[in-house]
Every structure is written in structure tokens, then in C-alpha cells.
Amino acid sequence: MKQITDIASLEFHHRQGGQFRWITITTLMLAIGTILHLVSPSVAGITPNWTIATYCVAICLTKPSYTQSLGIGLVAALVNVLTSKSGFPYGNLISEPAGALTCTLIVKNLAFIRFKGHSCLPVLTGLAATCMSGGIFVTILKFAMGLPNIVYFTGMLPLVFVIGLLNAVVTPLMYFPALRLFASRGIIDSLEEQSVTSDHSGYDLKPTQEGIVSMEHLSYIHNKQKVPVLNDVTLAIQPGDFLVITGESGSGKSSLCMALTGAIPHYFGGVMKGMVYVEGQATTQTTISKLANKVGAMLDDYDSQLVAMTVEEEIAFSLENQGVAPEQIDAAITESLEKVHMTEYRQRQLSKLSGGQRQRLVIASVLATSPEILVFDEPTSALDPEGTRDFYELIHDLNVQYGHTIVVVEHSLEAALPFANRLVLIDHGHILCDGNVEETLRYMYEKNVYASAVPKIFACQLDLERAGCQFTAPWLSSETAVAAVRQLLPQDRS
Numbered sequence: 001m002k003q004i005t006d007i008a009s010l011e012f013h014h015r016q017g018g019q020f021r022w023i024t025i026t027t028l029m030l031a032i033g034t035i036l037h038l039v040s041p042s043v044a045g046i047t048p049n050w051t052i053a054t055y056c057v058a059i060c061l062t063k064p065s066y067t068q069s070l071g072i073g074l075v076a077a078l079v080n081v082l083t084s085k086s087g088f089p090y091g092n093l094i095s096e097p098a099g100a101l102t103c104t105l106i107v108k109n110l111a112f113i114r115f116k117g118h119s120c121l122p123v124l125t126g127l128a129a130t131c132m133s134g135g136i137f138v139t140i141l142k143f144a145m146g147l148p149n150i151v152y153f154t155g156m157l158p159l160v161f162v163i164g165l166l167n168a169v170v171t172p173l174m175y176f177p178a179l180r181l182f183a184s185r186g187i188i189d190s191l192e193e194q195s196v197t198s199d200h201s202g203y204d205l206k207p208t209q210e211g212i213v214s215m216e217h218l219s220y221i222h223n224k225q226k227v228p229v230l231n232d233v234t235l236a237i238q239p240g241d242f243l244v245i246t247g248e249s250g251s252g253k254s255s256l257c258m259a260l261t262g263a264i265p266h267y268f269g270g271v272m273k274g275m276v277y278v279e280g281q282a283t284t285q286t287t288i289s290k291l292a293n294k295v296g297a298m299l300d301d302y303d304s305q306l307v308a309m310t311v312e313e314e315i316a317f318s319l320e321n322q323g324v325a326p327e328q329i330d331a332a333i334t335e336s337l338e339k340v341h342m343t344e345y346r347q348r349q350l351s352k353l354s355g356g357q358r359q360r361l362v363i364a365s366v367l368a369t370s371p372e373i374l375v376f377d378e379p380t381s382a383l384d385p386e387g388t389r390d391f392y393e394l395i396h397d398l399n400v401q402y403g404h405t406i407v408v409v410e411h412s413l414e415a416a417l418p419f420a421n422r423l424v425l426i427d428h429g430h431i432l433c434d435g436n437v438e439e440t441l442r443y444m445y446e447k448n449v450y451a452s453a454v455p456k457i458f459a460c461q462l463d464l465e466r467a468g469c470q471f472t473a474p475w476l477s478s479e480t481a482v483a484a485v486r487q488l489l490p491q492d493r494s
């Protein structure tokens with residue numbers, strides 16, 4: 001395992017999307033291969049196998065899975081069957097998938113072989129895939145057409161090897177220009193981008209802070225952007241925390257949430273530096289779906305998280321996708337609906353739920369996968385004051401009764417702060433203040449950073465303090481303020 005001394009320097013690069021890039025590139029390359037196959041002249045009956053060379057280029061560039069390679073091989077086989085000049089072209093249906101799989105096997109296992117810094121994969125795959133595919137093809141042809149052994153051993157097999165050598169030359173001749181072309185169009189990573197490793201599986205990554213979440217020197221910049229959205233963020237979240245994150249619009253609050261769920265760096269395209277550990281595990285060493293069992297998130301656009309027709313189906317959806325047994329799903333639905341006080345809505349159509357009920361259903365769906373940590377991104381932006389109060393009472397309940405750690409991104413702090421034990425202020429991707437609610441509010445008001453979000457009642461206390469008054473408890477609710485004012489008043493008027 002490789003050790004990291006400076007976590008701030010560890011990078012993870014990810015290009016957004018791209019799961020279908022292998023199809024685009026393979027289709028293009030096979031089209032080129034087919035044209036070359038049809039027009040290229042043969043010298044003494046010998047010509048490169050352009051189909052194999054082009055799918056080798058596509059596989060070397062896009063590194064598809066074995067199943068995807070099987071698909072590439074079958075498409076190549078169909079092209080060959082339709083365009084073949086051979087007496088028995090159907091052997092291609094076996095030989096081409098075998099060639100594509102051989103190519104993938106080499107790409108996945110021999111990528112470390114380099115010559116003067118250049119990848120040797122095009123040469124190796126061009127030779128090996130052609131020999132494998134050609135060898136299988138001529139063997140099938142021999143038996144299908146009853147050809148004599150002498151022709152097979154002295155003519156066909158040596159010919160396959162010669163074509164393999166030719167392909168070992170033409171494959172890199174196509175690979176390097178194709179790499180430059182696709183990289184210049186932003187379709188695949190350039191060589192420089194490839195040289196930065198985004199595979200952290202070989203690193204020994206351990207948090208250096210105590211906490212259920214430890215963000216250590218986290219920076220993040222989106223693809224093609226100049227300014228990082230998160231800049232050297234270090235934050236530890238303790239089990240049972242009710243943490244509120246606030247800051248101006250665009251300060252990086254949602255990005256921080258996305259880093260907790262693993263969407264940064266696994267979904268969004270960009271470069272992450274530093275590390276986020278969730279329950280001790282580096283997010284770059286796991287996947288978004290595995291993290292979803294530890295961190296449940298409700299986005300500001302929570303309606304987009306609903307996919308089913310009824311409440312019950314909605315909660316079952318993610319559990320079914322994870323292969324959870326039906327009786328466990330049933331129990332999880334019952335339990336999560338109880339937690340959000342929606343038991344009686346179990347059979348209800350989603351279209352017949354109110355906004356607040358749909359929000360609670362999203363929370364129930366998130367709870368069904370039993371995450372320890374719950375993240376809410378601007379949860380009350382679409383709620384009226386009563387709905388906002390109900391929402392915070394609900395998540396307070398989840399915090400104190402069920403022990404969930406809560407992280408909330410919030411602009412309007414009045415409703416959230418009575419339940420929070422910590423308030424983090426973020427500005428231009430930096431954490432400016434991380435303290436208890438009173439400390440951070442004082443910081444915001446005194447330094448005039450996002451002071452407009454300081455609850456009016458608390459701002460009033462600070463103004464009175466400036467005028468010489470003293471109070472024992474922070475005014476985070478009107479009840480505390482009334483009690484404090486009562487104490488100031490002469491006894492006979494109270």
C-alpha cells in the first residue's frame with residue numbers, strides 16, 4: 001500500500017458522464033475499419049485486418065468491461081460476415097468476440113508495459129487479438145471446409161501470424177492520432193490527464209481526525225473552471241451532531257454536501273484534492289451507491305428524487321435495486337414510515353400527497369437504507385412557516401430519538417438553529433467559522449459576513465449588548481428573548 005504524507009496534494013480526477021463513450025468511439029473506429037477493409041489493396045494476398053486493428057484502438061482508448069467488449073466483438077463479427085470475401089465467414093461470430101476479449105484482457109492487465117514512456121498496448125493488442133481471432137477463424141474454416149492439415153499448418157497459421165505482425169504496426173499508427181483527436185475534442189482524457197492517477201485503490205488512506213465524517217484539506221474544482229468551489233476545507237463531524245451549514249449563494253454549501261455523498265468526485269467532472277472520509281473510509285475508495293447506505297441525502301429539488309407511483313413502491317424502489325429480501329423491504333417500509341409519521345399513507349398515490357408529505361416520503365426512502373448521516377440541502381426553501389417548523393421538529397426527532405447525525409444547508413436560520421449544536425459559515429469555498437451556534441452567529445454579525453442571515457432576534461441581542469446590556473443565554477428563540485427581557489425589567493412590572 002502506498003503511503004500519503006501530504007493529503008492536500010492527493011488528486012482525484014473525474015470526467016463527468018462518459019459511460020457511453022466506448023460506444024461512440026467503437027462505432028466510429030469500426031466504421032473506419034470497414035471502409036479500410038473494403039478499399040485497402042492486398043500485397044501477395046496479405047493485408048492488415050483493419051476490423052481487428054480498429055476495435056483494438058477503440059478498446060485501448062476506452063477500456064470497456066468484458067461484457068462491453070463481447071458486444072464490440074459481436075458487432076465486428078457482423079460487419080465481417082456481411083463484408084467477408086471468405087467462403088465460410090460465419091467463423092467470425094466466434095473469432096471476433098474472442099479477439100475483442102483478448103484485447104480487453106491485455107488492456108486490463110498489461111497497461112504497465114511502456115516503451116520510452118509510450119503505452120505498448122496498441123502493439124500488444126494488435127498482435128495478440130489478431131493471432132487469437134485469426135487462429136480461431138482459420139481453425140473453424142479448416143474444419144468447416146475440410147481443408148488438409150498441410151494447408152492449415154504451413155499456409156493458414158503462418159499467414160495469421162504475419163497479419164498479426166502487420167496489425168502490431170497499423171494499430172499504434174491509428175491509436176496515437178486517434179488518442180490526440182479524441183482528447184482534443186474532450187471525448188477522452190489526454191495523456192497528461194491520464195498520467196494523474198484517479199485510482200486510489202493502492203493508497204493507504206486513513207483519517208487523521210476523530211469523527212463520523214472527516215474532511216481533510218478538501219479542494220474541488222469543476223472541469224474547465226478556474227476557481228475552486230471548495231478550497232482547503234477541513235471539517236470533522238461527530239456522531240449525533242446537528243450541523244447547520246450556511247453562507248452566501250454560490251459559497252460552496254451544496255458542493256460540500258455533494259462531497260459527503262460521494263457525488264464529488266464520482267459524479268461531477270473535476271479535480272478533487274485532499275480527502276473526505278465517511279465512517280473512516282475514503283470516498284475515493286468506494287462508490288456513490290455504497291456511500292448511500294452511510295449518507296442519505298435529500299436534495300433541494302427533492303421532487304426529482306421521487307420515481308414510483310405509490311408511497312410503498314417509492315420506499316421499496318432503492319431497496320429492491322440493492323437486492324434486499326422482500327420481507328426485509330416490508331419491515332424497512334414500516335419502520336421508515338413510522339419515523340416520518342406517515343404510516344397511514346402507505347398505499348397513497350404520490351400525486352395525492354402535499355409538498356410537505358412528498359418531502360417526508362423522500363426522507364422515509366432515504367431512511368429505509370439505514371444511513372447514519374442525513375444530509376439536507378436547503379430543505380425548507382419550498383415550505384411555508386408551518387411546514388418549516390414541522391420539518392425541523394421531524395429531523396430533530398431523527399437526531400435525538402434515532403441518533404442520526406444531521407447536516408443541513410440552510411439560508412433561513414431561525415427555524416433550524418434552535419435544534420443545532422453547530423453552525424458552519426462558508427464563504428468562497430472556505431470555512432470561515434465553525435463553532436457552536438452562538439459563536440458563529442456572533443462572528444457573522446461582528447465581521448459582517450452574511451450578517452443578513454443572522455436571526456433578527458439574535459441581532460437584537462447583539463445590539464443590546466453593544467448598548468451595555470448583558471445576557472446569560474443566546475437569543476435563538478423568542479421565548480429566550482422574552483425571558484431575558486423580563487429579567488431586565490423591574491420586578492413589579494414583570
Ligand SMILES: Nc1ncnc2c1ncn2[C@@H]1O[C@H](COP(=O)(O)OP(=O)(O)OP(=O)(O)O)[C@@H](O)[C@H]1O
Nearest residue numbers: 222225229247248249250251252253254255256268
Ligand atoms: N457543475 C458545475 N460546474 C461548474 N461550476 C459549478 C457547478 N456546480 C456549481 N458550480 C459553481 O460552484 C459554486 C458553488 O456552488 P454551490 O452550489 O456549491 O453553492 P451554494 O452555496 O450551494 O449556492 P446556493 O446557495 O445558491 O445553492 C458556484 O459558483 C457555482 O456556480
